[in-house]
Amino acid sequence: MSEQHEEHAGPSFQAYMGVFYALCVCTALSFVVNYFVDHVMGQKLMSASIIMAVAVVKATLVAGIFMHLKFDWGKLYCIILPVCVVTVMMVIILSIDATLAWHASPESAVPMIQQK
Amino acid sequence: MSHEAADQSKAHMGLPLPNGKLALWLFLVTEITFFTALIGVYMLLRNGQPTAATPWPDPKTVHLVEWIGALNTFVLICSSLTVVLCHWCLHEAGKATDPAEQAGLKSKAVMYLGITLALGLVFLGVKAVEYKAKFDHQILPGRIFELKNEADNYRYLVHVRGQLEKIVKPKDDYEKKHYAVKDEALAKCKELLKKIEDGEVSAKRVNETIVGTKKVAKCDTPVRREGESDIDKGILDLDPDAHLAFSIPYGNLWASCYFAMTGFHAIHVLGGLVVFGVYLVLALLGRFGPDCELDIELTGLYWHFVDIVWIFLFPLLYLV
């Protein structure tokens, strides 16, 4: 079965090890950033952004190399991409509802008539 | 029933992927939706209501240790590597022509499989240790005091009274050793216990006495009565190891999110480990070889997905 579907050699041993080292570095990086930027410098938003960006990089490395997506993307993107779009969209709309909703902030539900 | 080799000049229908791989990716896509929904719930609840006065609990308050989480991340990354190396060895074994080389690669594959299983068990073990820390301190959904209503206030008073009695009047050696506090703290404990027994103090005041009011992060928005001063140092400032409960705003919500997310992740890890276990048993029975390459690849795909979920869960729960 594998002969029929093997169009590529796949990543080499060195590639796997390389990705592994990169992942370790990234993990250490996010841990260090959390300590310095968040706790020492107090810049919560910047540290959160850096940490999440690093997480995305790690996930991409695992998905692309370990999970072979770099080679299989052409066959699988139809399934993976729409779902990611739909779920991210769901979270965004939920956030919109949570921030804009009148139910969450009773004061904004009924306009107060200003007494002059 | 015969499969005649029908007119094969037509292009074969479908994707150039084995059925199992296509199905597994579909399953992974449903899991992506599942965990995104969970993470979405967490993000929404966390950003929805906490205020500056009552912020989301910080890791120290809820006994969450960041470096343990980072260790777990490292363990899972290693296990992802070993499972991919197992697959690589099987792939090479399938290509090898020399039987000795093939046998060598096969046994290497089994070794990597075993290491993966072991690392997965280490992950679950570390998780168990973390969970125990929560259980010990009553950081459980529905069990954390938040002092938001009279019933909770009363339960809190009763609970703290029990704890103070163990500190101030230990009944046996175990209690004496386990609940002992430093001397400066002991005096305050005695004073607090007397106030509770006399019914003179509110749950909120008890909380403030234990935690101190200068650190707003640990107290509910304090309500000052006339003539009261801020309690500068609480009992926990004098002795951080004292076994005294305090209110954690949004603690229950935090615990709900934490246990739901890490719990489901752990269940998925366990599922993966069961499959690895089955293959190890097959290896022991001598039925493991290059024909299992696709199966290991598919299990590996699942395992990598579990790793990716943790890659996102770790910063979301521990760091930011």
Place this chain on the structure above:
Amino acid sequence: MDPQAAHGAEHGHAHEELSFIRKYIFSEDHKIIGIQFLFTSIIFLGLGGILALLVRIQLAWPHAEIPILHSYFADNGGRISESFYNMLFTMHASVMIFFVIIPFLTGAFGNFTIPLMIGAPDMAFPKLNMMSYWVLWPAFVLISMSFFVDGGAASSGWTAYPTLASAPAHEGGVNSPVNPGSSMGQILWLSSLLCVGVSSMMGSVNYITTIINMRAPGMTLYRMPMTIWAMFITAILQAFALPVLTVALILQLLDKTIGTTFFLPDGLVVGNYALNAGGGQPLLWQHLFWFYSHPAVYIMILPAMGMVSDILATFCRRPLFGYRAMIYSIAGIAGLGFIVWGHHMFQSGMDPRLGTGFMIATIMIALPSAVKVFNWLGTIFRGNIQFTTPCLFALGFVSLFIIGGLSGIFMAATPVDIYIHDTYFIVAHIHYVLFTSSLFGIFAGIYYWFPKMFGRMMNDNVGKVHFLLTFILGNCTFFPMHMVGIAGLRRRIPDITAGVLEGKLLPLNEFMSISAILLGLVQLIFVANFLWSLFFGEKASQNPWNSNTLEWTTGDPVPGHGNFDTVPNVQCGPYVYGDFGEKDNCLQTVKNDAAAAAAAH
């Protein structure tokens, strides 16, 4: 190399006879599994129908004794209690949606038709297929048990909104009169639906893999019959939307059992008992629930639309009008279906700007739906219509779906919805699209594929009587709901005479209830026909309807293990109908030069 084998179509090449249990009970054959889904769905259709009749009896005669069950309500004068009424409508909806329509369409017809119509010997994963059926049995047991536990069955509506549904079961005691609808029954309901979700997800992964990878040579995507396209897109909807429902159900289950507070807000007091914890958001459940449940309603109609397309083409002896447009419409409906869930929540206090977004997307869904309706009309127009029972039900589907769809447009507009939300207008819409559309499609499919499933024909004359009476009584039962809904009759209240204006609607309610009871009795004609035809029906030929699709080209009228004697070689699309001399159709496996020549003009 044979593509079928290359894709590992796993089925036992065993030449010995399988035991009765392996052949008919724990079978891995998709046809048997499909028939198993069919039988259990029919049984639950009966249960759901009885619950509906009890609801209708209460509505029409609110002060009378309830028949049969009145001995259980002796202390209420034989009238059912309000909490029992809540249980009735909750369980009616839950049973019909999760145990009837979805298993019928995706379980029974999906399983049965997919491998046959694409020329595959079986599904990609027969064992997974078998499990997807048997996982439903714990669900059946749990949902049936829920009637008999302390506190009764779930009674917070099939929508199970917190905080009613979500309050912890143990607070105030399980039998606490102050948190009805929130006890063990709700926990069983949640667990049962989790099993149904697992079954559906297993099924949908199987269907998608099969349709993508196991088509016979020559069966390109654009030669697949509409039934398969519909099943394919429905399976995608199921796979991508169900996990969110799973999350919601589990979170509510955790709220009720271990004390989490995902949906329980601060300060909640349940029956004088203040919950310790809070901080959750009840609205979150609504979002998560409707994110699945809106695609779910498309899951409940798209397969029927696909089947109706094929049935109409067969019985009007005409090619399906606008085949590609039909495919893109189904895809459009499914895609848009993911971004409209907020239209169930217009009254929840969401920002009007967000509401406007949902309103626009919802109104847009009318476009592909209308395209489909016009294409069906285009298929029928100038056709040589054979008014067999499946065709009658298909025609009934098209006409009554128009009514259901039109009422949907009223509701899509937020300002109108603010008035008609939670009235019987919504109930009318639901039942027009579910009963007179989905169920008509299911009936059409049963009459159409009965020969392929059982080798015999259902009695056509009895079928026509079934159709006529169901059509008339169905409209009598559900059309007046539009009227009472606009008049302001609210949903889910047991005694409509409690309000002065609503009380005036009692005569119409009596009319609807009498029609409903007769409608229920008429379905017994169908059941009798079905059972009788199983054993004594006229034996069927291989292609009794002279249709084109592959399932009618198997060696025997009832396909055996492996379906096809030789791997089919598909030469053309499924809708080659026209005047070809002696015949007016052309099987998909046959190259028809006359047809090709006609198409070239």
